[in-house]
Amino acid sequence: MGSTLAARLARDRHDVVIVESDRERLQGLADDLDVQVVAGNGTAVEVLRQAGIEECDVLFACTSSDEANMVVALMGSALFKVPRVVARLRDRSHEASFAAIAQRLGGEHVCINPDQAAVEKILSLLPVPGAVDVVTFLDGRLIIAGFPIPAGSDFEGLLLSHLRLLFPSPPVLAVAIRRGEESFVPHGEDEFRAGDLAYFAIDPHELGNVLKLLGVRRGSEERVMIAGASRIGLELAQRLEARHEDVTLFEDDLAVAEAAAAQLKRTVVVRGQATDREVLEEEGVERASAFVACTDDSSLNVMACLLARRLGAARAFALVDNPALTRMVGELGIDAVVSPRLLTVGLAVQFVRRGRVRAAAALMEDLIELVEVEVESASRLVGPTLKELGLPRGTLVAALLRGKNLIVPAGGDRILVGDRALLIATTARAAELDAFVGGQ
């Protein structure tokens, strides 16, 4: 995750130093990214000092080892007084220990748990049929959800500006479109085409109508199948059974399956490979409202999802942490790919920007960025009408929350101090939009 995060931060014009002990990897990083690299082990005081930790504003400890991350993060905090520290921790008990120690130290500390982030993402996807991604903003008042536009659906051939006619209040608008290889923040004269992947900002009250226009049918019952009693699989099953949903969990390893069964109450734990057709059929995969593959093997997850979809599961989500595979999967017919690594990077970036940023998310493998900000008086957003502001092309003020009112602003509207604003930009334009948000 470190290199993805570094690339992202460097693009946002931060000065980044990477500490890495693997020399080969280090050379690759130095060649590919606009960052400084320091060879050595991050748990060594001298190495950290050499990397300039005394001047650093934010320290990320994101090796693959929880223990190493705890040591580095706590050292940064205790010895070098780094004001803000982020530790990537996967084990819940590590999180608790880290929090207990960090509490006694100065500065800000945050744990980011990739598994937890993945579970939350899957839980947000499940209630929105047909969606490939779901993010919530503005205190739950606005859902951002991505849907493929089916041929022959009511959206095909509609202009984006027509959405105002259909949904004057509460609003629905399109905030990002992927068409073939291209991803863009659309404007009113763009049209929806069959095969587009369109991200909508939707007032939850209108979700049913949007699904109807998309031709998405809501299943009558929720039956979730999970492949892999990994940390994520197990936690997901626990969260779902707590909500009284019907859950089946597949696990190939006998000991792991037994341990899972002991921890779960209502979930049916089945021993078997998720890529075994007979096993899936026997458990009634054709009636599954969702099939979630979260073993530790990304390729296996993709295969299991393809099989489940072919056997009739309504939706299939695969955990994939391999960028090359992620890009392919969309074309294979899997409904959504969940990448713990990208989710973690998103959370880390959000932490760096925090202050005025309340929430942030990235869509379409990081090509489109959504940021929710609280508008301060020094912001350049305040004052002129949106039209006069002249925001760069590829950016959009999608919605404002003013007190209790959700507003989708038009060109003649103004942004006021205290508004919460949801801003959208292609990642290439994000820095320009940031300049508007701040006072620079």
Next chain:
Amino acid sequence: MGAVRLSSLLREEHIFLDLPAADREGVLAQVSGYLEKSGVIRNAQEVVELLLERERLGATVVGEQAAIPHCKVPGLKSVAAAFARTAKAIRFGNGESAGVRLFFFVLSPRDQPAAHLQVLASIARLLRNRRALDAFLSAETPLQLRQALVAVEGG
């Protein structure tokens, strides 16, 4: 495209050509009056109020010369459509559009929100078709207009 065709909803007797209306309220009142007379709705005045209420949320002007006044009407059993072409262009929006001549009325029962939206979507799409617009502007009789509509939607 889409699930609903306007031609399946729009009856010939609900096509009103070259209406002598002079302003927004005039068009809405005249068409609502005709629909009350033919028994589609019970209270024209109430429908005019509902249509105006919807316009206040944002004008329903689509493109250069058309508008889709619409609302949900309590007590209505199924979606009803009407078409009016005014003799003169009318200022319908809040200044953006100079003159509207083509009016597509959509009245829906309150409990069929999705069907209502599907009709609006299909009209909005239809209005992107230059050939359809020309046919609506030039048709000499309601029958001619309906035939043109069927041809466009069927093609």
